[in-house]
Every structure is written in C-alpha cells, then in structure tokens.
Amino acid sequence: MEKTTETLQKFELYLSDLKNFACMVRKIKGVRRLYTPFHIFAKNLAIKTMKIHIMGASCAGSTTLGMALAKQSGIPYFDTDDYFWEPAETPYTVKRNAELRNQMLLDDLARQNDWILGGSLISWGKHWAAMFDLVVFLYIPKEIRLQRLVEREEERYGDMIYTDAERRQLFQEFLDWASKYDDVDFTGRNIRIHENWLTQITCKVLEIRGDTTVDERLRLIREAQLQ
Structure with a gap:
C-alpha cells in the first residue's frame, strides 16, 4: 500500500512537471520545432478549461458537432433549444419565459x-459574451442547410409535415424563417x-465555413485549443 502511494505521488509530480513544461512550450517561440511530437502532448496538458460555444444558422451542424465533441472529450453537451422551448404536446411551439430560461441554463452550466x-x-x-473559452461559428451554403x-x-415527423394541417404550417413557417438567414x-x-456578435466577444473565435466533415471540424477545434 505504501509503495502504491509513493508511486502515485511520483506520477503526480511527473504530471506537474509536464504541465510546467507545457506552459514553457507555449511561451517560447519556435520551441515546437525542437520537441515535435512531444510538444503536442505537453500542450494538451496545458489546456485548463473547455467552455465552448458552437453556433450558426439552423442546420449548419451545431448540434451534430457539439454531440460529437462531447463524445470525444467526455464533456457534457447542452443545447439552447432545450431551454428556449417549453415541453408541449406540439414540440417547439411554446416559448419559455426568458428570465427562467437564462437561469436554468446558467444553473446547469x-x-x-x-x-x-x-x-x-x-x-x-x-x-453571455464573456462566458466562453472558444466560440465556433459554422457556416454552410444555404441550399445545403435547407435540404438538411x-x-x-x-425524419422527426414523417409525412405529417405534408398531410397534417398544423404540422405543415409549422414546417413551412420554419423553412421560410431559416431560408432568410443570409438576408442581412x-x-x-x-x-x-x-x-457582428463575434466581433464583440473577448475569447478566441474559430470560423469554419463550407460543408466540412465532422471529423475535420473536430480537428480544427483541437488545433484552435492548442494555439
């Protein structure tokens, strides 16, 4: 038992030394050329927090990317839609009180x-503009977004978006709203x-434009964190 404790203490000291080295790697210009690929591991240890906001137009892929990043990192994913809308018999039709919505999200985070x-x-x-370590902005062409x-x-409602009067109207209104995203x-x-909002926030911003894959987006996020 004593030997196990001693081993753990040595390992913790080893990790501490690596973290200190990681900070040095990040500060000294050009040192990455001398320590590749070890500097990558060291820089990973130097990342302190991961508070990431992923945003963009509807169907730009924010939820898909957020869930993929959560699975890869083991960090929980939250979606603003879960707070903006009240549970209702017809989903996405009853808005939650703004003050309550904000407080619920703040409490969960x-x-x-x-x-x-x-x-x-x-x-x-x-x-909210000061709460993130990294903001990821996704943009894909309008035609691809609307098709998605x-x-x-x-997939959600089946033929109801065409055959049910209420569901058809909600679908058409949503499609019309989403189609105007590129109209300034x-x-x-x-x-x-x-x-404009991206110019006002104080954290790092990563813009990913084009119909890139989820794996490519994950790679770009990781690179942004290490810079």
Missing part, C-alpha cells in the same frame, strides 16, 4: 467545470447579426 453549448443565444443578454432541414423534419435585412436571426 455552473454544475460543470467544462461544457459545450450549442445553439444561438446572442439575444439572451450581454453577459427538410430531411431532419421528415431580415429582422430575425441572420448572418450579419451573428458576425
């Missing part, structure tokens, strides 16, 4: 040291509002 948050909350209050939106709604004069969520 406060229980975690690290977290990933997907969705859009640029209108939820100025305080239709496929997602068909649209009063709802649009690309100009998102890009």
Whole structure:
C-alpha cells in the first residue's frame, strides 16, 4: 500500500512537471520545432478549461458537432433549444419565459467545470459574451442547410409535415424563417447579426465555413485549443 502511494505521488509530480513544461512550450517561440511530437502532448496538458460555444444558422451542424465533441472529450453537451422551448404536446411551439430560461441554463452550466453549448443565444443578454473559452461559428451554403432541414423534419415527423394541417404550417413557417438567414435585412436571426456578435466577444473565435466533415471540424477545434 505504501509503495502504491509513493508511486502515485511520483506520477503526480511527473504530471506537474509536464504541465510546467507545457506552459514553457507555449511561451517560447519556435520551441515546437525542437520537441515535435512531444510538444503536442505537453500542450494538451496545458489546456485548463473547455467552455465552448458552437453556433450558426439552423442546420449548419451545431448540434451534430457539439454531440460529437462531447463524445470525444467526455464533456457534457447542452443545447439552447432545450431551454428556449417549453415541453408541449406540439414540440417547439411554446416559448419559455426568458428570465427562467437564462437561469436554468446558467444553473446547469455552473454544475460543470467544462461544457459545450450549442445553439444561438446572442439575444439572451450581454453577459453571455464573456462566458466562453472558444466560440465556433459554422457556416454552410444555404441550399445545403435547407435540404438538411427538410430531411431532419421528415425524419422527426414523417409525412405529417405534408398531410397534417398544423404540422405543415409549422414546417413551412420554419423553412421560410431559416431560408432568410443570409438576408442581412431580415429582422430575425441572420448572418450579419451573428458576425457582428463575434466581433464583440473577448475569447478566441474559430470560423469554419463550407460543408466540412465532422471529423475535420473536430480537428480544427483541437488545433484552435492548442494555439
């Protein structure tokens, strides 16, 4: 037992030395050329927190990427839709009180040291802009987004989006709203509002534009964390 304790103490000291070295690696220009590939491991240890916000237009892939990153890292994923909408017989039709919504999300995030948050909350209050270590902005062409939106709604509701009067109207309204994201004069969520918000936040911003794969996006996020 004593030998096991001694071994653990030595290992903890070893990790501490590696972390200190990692900080040195990050500060000294050019040192990465001397320590490849070990500097990569050292820089991984130097990452302190992981509070990531993934945002973009509807069906740009924020949820898919957030869940993939959560699975890869073991860090919990939260989605703004789960707080924006109240549970209802017809999903996504009853909005939650804004103050309650904000507090619910803040409470859930406060229980975690690290977290990933997907969705859009640029209108939820100025305080959110200072809460992230990294913001990932996803943009894909309109035609691809809308095709994915239709496929997602068909997967969720089947033929109801065409045969049920209420569901068909909700689908058409959602499709019309999402199609206006690239219209900078649209009063709802649009690309100009998102890009302006990105200039106001204090953390690192990673913009991923184009129909890239999830694996490619995960790689770019990891690289951004190590810079």
